[in-house]
Structure formats: C-alpha cells, structure tokens
Amino acid sequence: MRRGTRYGALLGPLLAGGATPDLVTRAARGLGLPERGRYAVVVLGTPVPDAAVAEGPDVDGARWWWGTAEGGSPGEVEAREGGREVAVVLLGPAGPARAAARLRELGAGPGGVSPVVGSLAELGAARRLAGTALLTCEPGSREIVRLDERLPAALLVSRPELSTRLLAEVFGPLLTLVPAERSLLVETLEAWLECGGSVGRAAARLGCHRNTVFNRLRRLERLTARSLSRPRELVDLVLALDVLRLSSAPP
Incomplete structure (x- = not known):
C-alpha cells in the first residue's frame, strides 16, 4: 500500500x-x-x-x-x-x-x-x-x-428527500410512540427479518414467547397499515427500516 x-x-x-x-x-x-x-x-x-x-x-x-x-x-x-x-x-x-x-x-x-x-x-x-x-x-x-451488498440502501441515501418521505409515510404512527415502545417493535421486526420470517426463531433470539413476537408484529402491522404477508407491503417496511437504521436518531 x-x-x-x-x-x-x-x-x-x-x-x-x-x-x-x-x-x-x-x-x-x-x-x-x-x-x-x-x-x-x-x-x-x-x-x-x-x-x-x-x-x-x-x-x-x-x-x-x-x-x-x-x-x-x-x-x-x-x-x-x-x-x-x-x-x-x-x-x-x-x-x-x-x-x-x-x-x-x-x-x-x-x-x-x-x-x-x-x-x-x-x-x-x-x-x-x-x-x-x-x-x-x-x-x-x-x-x-x-x-x-447495499444496493437498496444506496438507492435510499442517493435520494434523501424520498427517504424522508418513505419513513414518514410508512413509519409515521410508529415514530409517535415513546422511544422504549418504538424500539421494542423495531427490534422485533429486525429479529423476525434476520430469522427469515420465523416467529419461533425470532422469539428465541429475543428471549421471549413466540406469542409475544406475534403480538408485536401484529401491532406493527396495525400501526403501519401494512401486512408482513404481502410482498409489496413488506418491501415498504424493509426500506423504511433501512432509512431508520441510517438516521442519526435511535429507533
């Protein structure tokens, strides 16, 4: 070098x-x-x-x-x-x-x-x-x-005005929660995604009951008006999660 x-x-x-x-x-x-x-x-x-x-x-x-x-x-x-x-x-x-x-x-x-x-x-x-x-x-x-390895996130950071809009549109109601409550739902979504959509594996990673994970995910779906079982809506959630991850503020 x-x-x-x-x-x-x-x-x-x-x-x-x-x-x-x-x-x-x-x-x-x-x-x-x-x-x-x-x-x-x-x-x-x-x-x-x-x-x-x-x-x-x-x-x-x-x-x-x-x-x-x-x-x-x-x-x-x-x-x-x-x-x-x-x-x-x-x-x-x-x-x-x-x-x-x-x-x-x-x-x-x-x-x-x-x-x-x-x-x-x-x-x-x-x-x-x-x-x-x-x-x-x-x-x-x-x-x-x-x-x-980061092409979707690269698209987001290349258009910050659209990233801001995406975060507000998808996670707006979630962001109004108190920080501890919001972090819990975000952490659960991240664990579920990292575990390939397995509630059982996510529960083991988080150290809680699978019903707890299921209930948190259902609440997140209600807050965002998006379903984890619909591919296009799942894409919205994953991209919004990337924007949140890259923001300077904690979840």
Whole structure:
C-alpha cells in the first residue's frame, strides 16, 4: 500500500472524474499502474490506520494507493466533514470482497467499497459509488461495506428527500410512540427479518414467547397499515427500516 503527496497529486484528477486520455496515461506511468485492469475504490469515513499504508502488495497480491478526496456529492459532504481517505486498489484474484476483509482486519471503518471497474479512466465513477456505499453505514459504526451488498440502501441515501418521505409515510404512527415502545417493535421486526420470517426463531433470539413476537408484529402491522404477508407491503417496511437504521436518531 502506498501513500504520499506525489501519489495523491496523480490520483486526484482520476478520482475527480473526467480525466483526459493523456492525463490517464501520465498518471498510469507515474503510479506504475496499468491503464486497464480490475480496480476498485475505497472511501473511508475515518483516518486510515497506519498499518494500511505499508509498502508492497497485500497477501492477495492487491496493490493499494492512498490519497484524500475533497468535495464529492452533496450527500457525502453533509455526512462526512472535510476530506475523506480514499484508496485505489488494483485487485488481486479474490477481488473486492478480500479488499473489504483486509480493511476490517486492520480495524478501519466505516468505509465503502465500489464495484469493480476496468480502467483508470473509470475511477471517478467508482469513487462516487464507494462514497455512496459509505453513506449506507450506520452512524458510529466501523462497517466496511461493498456497494453491491447495499444496493437498496444506496438507492435510499442517493435520494434523501424520498427517504424522508418513505419513513414518514410508512413509519409515521410508529415514530409517535415513546422511544422504549418504538424500539421494542423495531427490534422485533429486525429479529423476525434476520430469522427469515420465523416467529419461533425470532422469539428465541429475543428471549421471549413466540406469542409475544406475534403480538408485536401484529401491532406493527396495525400501526403501519401494512401486512408482513404481502410482498409489496413488506418491501415498504424493509426500506423504511433501512432509512431508520441510517438516521442519526435511535429507533
């Protein structure tokens, strides 16, 4: 992994997007990178750990170049003050999943990892997608997430005005409850979803009787006017739950 003013100056125009072919060629030569290859971009919301910028490839053969991205989309700027730590990764055989795992091992995070792109000229688009992935991390978490794992949530954070409307429309009555009561219903819904819709397994996870879970879910259905047994209405509930998860306020 490499870092320095020289690397940042060469990476900056590529990460900003719209670099001319001549600039891409000069940057490739200066960085020692092929113009075409399997690349991903990482955007971190906190300073990169010192261990992440050690020289040389990692165990997967991936090569890393670190810089700092200034600016970004309005959503990114609001969510992350100042410059963000950004890495361009020439991927090894294991691909972006291994790159994400490597960052977790180093204690980095929160962070977003872009999909794979095929050339240095596409790094600007990859940086924007990695920044969107970062915005799907829960506030205060140390998550490292790949965009392809968070596409529904990425759609939500990309359109904050629609996310706000969705939350109000679906969970409006739920949000009027006292915090403890609201948290109990949200926790039960999360457990039920994580248990594949099994009331029995959710009850075991929550340490309560299955009838208690059933009654909480029925109450949530009444409050939201949506049924967990109707797929389209279940989608509304799951997306609203994602918006609530990503908000700075506790459930």
